[in-house]
Amino acid sequence: MTSVRRSSETGLGGVARIFGFxxxxxxxxxxxxxxxxxxxxxxxxxxxxxxxxxxxNRCAEFxxxxxxVPEAHGGSGAxxxxxxxxxxxxxxxxxxxxxxxSLNAQMWACEEPIVRFGSxxxxxxYLPRLCDGSLIAAxxxxxxDSGSDAFALATSATKTDGGYRxxxxxxxxxxxxxxxxxxxxxxxxxxxxxxxxxxFLVERDTPGLEVGAPLHKMGLTGSPMAEVFLSDCVVxxxxxxxxxxxxxAVFTASMRVERSCILATAVGTxxxxxxxxxxxxxxRRQFGQPIASFQAISHRLVExxxxxxxxxxMLYRLARLLDEHAPADLEAALTKLHISESYVASSLxxxxxxxGYGYLTEYGLERELRDAVGARLYSGTSDIxxxxxxxxxxxxxxxxxxxxxxxxxx
Amino acid sequence: VTIxxxxxxxxxxxxxxxxxxxxxxxxxxxxxxxxxxxxxxxxVSLVEAEFNVPVRDEDVVLDNFGTVGRIAAYxxxxxxx
Numbered sequence: 001m002t003s004v005r006r007s008s009e010t011g012l013g014g015v016a017r018i019f020g021f022x023x024x025x026x027x028x029x030x031x032x033x034x035x036x037x038x039x040x041x042x043x044x045x046x047x048x049x050x051x052x053x054x055x056x057n058r059c060a061e062f063x064x065x066x067x068x069v070p071e072a073h074g075g076s077g078a079x080x081x082x083x084x085x086x087x088x089x090x091x092x093x094x095x096x097x098x099x100x101x102s103l104n105a106q107m108w109a110c111e112e113p114i115v116r117f118g119s120x121x122x123x124x125x126y127l128p129r130l131c132d133g134s135l136i137a138a139x140x141x142x143x144x145d146s147g148s149d150a151f152a153l154a155t156s157a158t159k160t161d162g163g164y165r166x167x168x169x170x171x172x173x174x175x176x177x178x179x180x181x182x183x184x185x186x187x188x189x190x191x192x193x194x195x196x197x198x199x200f201l202v203e204r205d206t207p208g209l210e211v212g213a214p215l216h217k218m219g220l221t222g223s224p225m226a227e228v229f230l231s232d233c234v235v236x237x238x239x240x241x242x243x244x245x246x247x248x249a250v251f252t253a254s255m256r257v258e259r260s261c262i263l264a265t266a267v268g269t270x271x272x273x274x275x276x277x278x279x280x281x282x283x284r285r286q287f288g289q290p291i292a293s294f295q296a297i298s299h300r301l302v303e304x305x306x307x308x309x310x311x312x313x314m315l316y317r318l319a320r321l322l323d324e325h326a327p328a329d330l331e332a333a334l335t336k337l338h339i340s341e342s343y344v345a346s347s348l349x350x351x352x353x354x355x356g357y358g359y360l361t362e363y364g365l366e367r368e369l370r371d372a373v374g375a376r377l378y379s380g381t382s383d384i385x386x387x388x389x390x391x392x393x394x395x396x397x398x399x400x401x402x403x404x405x406x407x408x409x410x
Numbered sequence: 411v412t413i414x415x416x417x418x419x420x421x422x423x424x425x426x427x428x429x430x431x432x433x434x435x436x437x438x439x440x441x442x443x444x445x446x447x448x449x450x451x452x453x454v455s456l457v458e459a460e461f462n463v464p465v466r467d468e469d470v471v472l473d474n475f476g477t478v479g480r481i482a483a484y485x486x487x488x489x490x491x
Binding site: 116117150151191193194195196242243245246248249250252253327329387388391392394 | 423440441446447448450451452455467468469470471472473476
């Protein structure tokens with residue numbers, strides 16, 4: 001039997017071409033990969049280290065942070081498919097998943113809302129500096145008692161003469177320790193439920209805003225996280241993002257795009273994991289033959305490849321829908337769910353293929369597993385993605401109980 | 411006509427408790443615990459599809475989507491805009 005050689009067995013391959021991405025987009029993807037391999041070496045070599053600010057600045061100089069921002073505001077205004085291809089390449093070429101997560105956290109949960117809901121003055125003030133790396137932004141929604149039940153938040157924004165007085169506390173604020181500006185969600189109407197929430201841009205040096213000590217996490221160490229405390233924190237009305245009561249729209253619009261794009265980097269990481277595992281299995285010999293020849297190993301690698309391919313195909317399909325501004329709530333939830341679960345499963349498989357060596361920190365596989373677990377939690381847990389998909393399929397749970405008692409909604 | 415279509419759209423797609431079965435025009439969805447935040451997003455998508463009216467992100471507020479009457483008024487405004 002003749003074995004067939006495949007040209008796309010290594011690297012990011014030609015799937016993007018098959019999926020209709022044009023040459024300019026493929027070239028951009030390859031340029032991002034070169035950049036990551038050449039200019040992010042220091043960040044890649046210390047993925048469990050502190051937040052790599054220098055690497056962040058190099059990403060900004062290259063144009064990563066500005067990808068989804070219109071040219072008029074300092075970005076490149078790239079369509080979602082181009083951004084997704086670029087982020088996949090970044091995930092393939094850079095081993096610092098914390099840095100990648102921080103970039104995603106700013107782009108989707110902070111820049112995107114300012115682009116969509118910001119006043120001209122807000123866009124002019126923040127977007128160019130978020131793109132060029134001189135500012136870092138953080139999204140402050142979750143609170144100690146409101147996570148998946150996001151709109152049950154308690155932070156208040158009381159109207160004052162010409163502004164609002166914010167009071168409350170936020171937690172799980174990614175980028176918090178290094179952020180210059182916070183997108184804070186607070187309740188402007190106690191009686192309005194999820195309709196009484198508004199969004200505010202609060203600068204770090206605003207009196208009454210205090211950033212807590214960094215929170216220590218299982219993975220994504222390079223992406224710092226903290227609590228944020230607001231006490232008598234007065235902001236002018238001009239710092240409200242969108243209309244009063246538009247918090248629901250601001251949050252859901254940013255989460256919709258975030259859950260669509262945030263795991264593009266993970267697909268690149270999964271490609272790297274698959275290649276490293278396959279190469280190891282072909283080189284490592286036991287019982288007189290490469291371990292790849294054992295069915296137990298080859299099947300595991302096939303499963304990794306299957307997850308990688310399905311994750312990538314779902315991501316590319318979603319990218320196309322986003323380009324066309326087509327409804328994609330179902331596809332976004334399914335894609336986030338599938339990539340995050342596949343990422344964890346393949347991280348475990350990669351470790352298992354490497355055996356005892358996979359358990360050693362120097363191989364980086366145990367760290368990638370720790371990083372991957374976060375993907376099942378941030379931007380809506382896997383269970384919330386299932387809820388969203390069920391809703392999109394018309395399978396919503398009957399309202400036997402008051403809505404506040406249903407998981408993932410208020 | 412619009413207001414009846416909006417009412418039917420909600421009754422057909424959400425579980426409405428019997429005490430609110432007739433869904434009055436001014437019954438507030440939030441205060442009545444009729445719809446939660448995820449329902450509201452589904453409702454926006456349903457309104458877009460039913461009336462072929464794209465809903466702008468900034469329009470997703472209770473002033474436009476808080477009651478059957480407000481939704482109908484919003485749809486009429488957007489349709490004639």
